[in-house]
Amino acid sequence: MPFPAETPVLTDGVVTLRAPRPEDVPGAIERYTSEATSYDADDARRWITYGISEAWSTGAQLVFVIDYQGRYAGTVGLRPDPLGNASVHFGLSPWARGHGVAARAVRLALEFGFSTCGFFVIHWWAGVGNWGSRRVAWATGFHLGPTIPALAETGGRRTDAWTGWIGPGDPRRAREPWFVNPVLETTRLRLRTWRDDEVDRITTARTNQATAHFLPFIPQPFSAEDARFWLKDMAEQAAAGRRFNWCLADLETDLALGNITLFNLQNGEGELGYWAHPDAQGRGLMAEAIRLLSHWFFTDFGGRRLIIRTAASNAAARRVAESAGFTHVGSERQAFPLGTGQPDDRVTYDLLAADAGQL
Missing domain, CATH: 3.40.630.30 (Gcn5-related N-acetyltransferase (GNAT))
Structure with a gap:
């Protein structure tokens, strides 16, 4: 033509x-x-x-x-x-x-x-x-x-x-959502998007023995280049409607203290992953952040079930899940790979929309 x-x-x-x-x-x-x-x-x-x-x-x-x-x-x-x-x-x-x-x-x-x-x-x-x-x-x-x-x-x-x-027969509208992180706050913390100038905080938080043991797919030491790639990948995942990713920051200073990722979003369900900077450990901040995020997920996002999966021997991650109100609902034998090369049992916790009133 x-x-x-x-x-x-x-x-x-x-x-x-x-x-x-x-x-x-x-x-x-x-x-x-x-x-x-x-x-x-x-x-x-x-x-x-x-x-x-x-x-x-x-x-x-x-x-x-x-x-x-x-x-x-x-x-x-x-x-x-x-x-x-x-x-x-x-x-x-x-x-x-x-x-x-x-x-x-x-x-x-x-x-x-x-x-x-x-x-x-x-x-x-x-x-x-x-x-x-x-x-x-x-x-x-x-x-x-x-x-x-x-x-x-x-x-x-x-x-x-x-x-x-x-192509000529394709609709001229978005095919999937583009996730934009809402800013969520408590009296102690703020959940927001990571900034590009926070590479040092990310590398420090992700370079440690526990990460090497429980998340062996993460490179060690976690370099600045790794952190920049991770930030870019999280932004692309959000643009593709696949996952949300929040920085957990101090409310007063805005200092980055950890990370929460919401992924595997389908049929009203979502899965949470999280890690903390050494400055945040032992203060109950991660459990507080997860309670805050759970409330948003059920009331604003319209979800019905949240899941946390971790290694049976990861006492810190399990303590956070339990403190945030999640219930241990099952275990899979030898299903969680560890840095030692020997797998651990994988435990699953969940929280339902019906439980949200108890948070």
């Missing part, structure tokens, strides 16, 4: 995609010069005045200006390939971000690409860490593909990139 010779006007009533106009130049210059790109004011001027129309006429790129609130808000484009597919690229001016504009623009571009241009598949990619782009891909229904090493270039160096794809 041939591409339209001229840029059509597409709108959903809030966002409009159209051809560039001379009055878009100041907005484009402001956008490109405010970002860490190789574009300067002259590049932006050339792109708006004739670059976009030239790319469209050759079929190299089908680029629209995004019009929001009657002004230039960025661009979205489709880059065809020889196989009858295309890749989508988009960018917004800072003032237009945070209002769902990019997702609306991408949905319009996808509909145009599939229904008018006849593309079979439309691809998306973004450098790892570009959470704004990933959130748009998530919101518009892209299937997430593999992370490809060195696919992208940022600041003159190769970087890894997230990838995704969508």
Whole structure:
């Protein structure tokens, strides 16, 4: 199917995609010069005045200006390939971000690409860490593909990139939830998202003999590189709707004292994993945090059963579970691998929504 010779006007009533106009130049210059790109004011001027129309006429790129609130808000484009597919690229001016504009623009571009241009598949990619782009891909229904090493270039160096794809019959909405940690507090502690500047607290907490014994899959010593990878992985797990991960912090100082992960979320159930920094041990903070999180899980998240599994010989973890109101409901013989190479029994504790009133 041939591409339209001229840029059509597409709108959903809030966002409009159209051809560039001379009055878009100041907005484009402001956008490109405010970002860490190789574009300067002259590049932006050339792109708006004739670059976009030239790319469209050759079929190299089908680029629209995004019009929001009657002004230039960025661009979205489709880059065809020889196989009858295309890749989508988009960018917004800072003032237009945070209002769902990019997702609306991408949905319009996808509909145009599939229904008018006849593309079979439309691809998306973004450098790892570009959470704004990933959130748009998530919101518009892209299937997430593999992370490809060195696919992208940022600041003159190769970087890894997230990838995704969508077909003409796919819904243009999120396929799974994107978990965002609620901030939860007691009189002593706060549960919040980890920060990137807390690598030292993570490495100290996860480098010890008990971790090596009960969690032998965790590298020892746990390096700063390991901690940064873990933070990135937890963020990606949340974006994929697979797990929540909280930092347990002191309410007054905000000092990181431990971690709680909520995972295996299905059919109203969830499983908890936790570890503490040496500064928090022996103070009852972890049990207090789990009681707080359990209340949120049952009352706000709508769960019905929480599970904790650990080694039968892990007295500290079992003490936390029992102090938090969980009940020992069973054991599996020789089911928990230990650092010694000899497995231990695995014990299971649970807490039901019906028990929540007793917390």
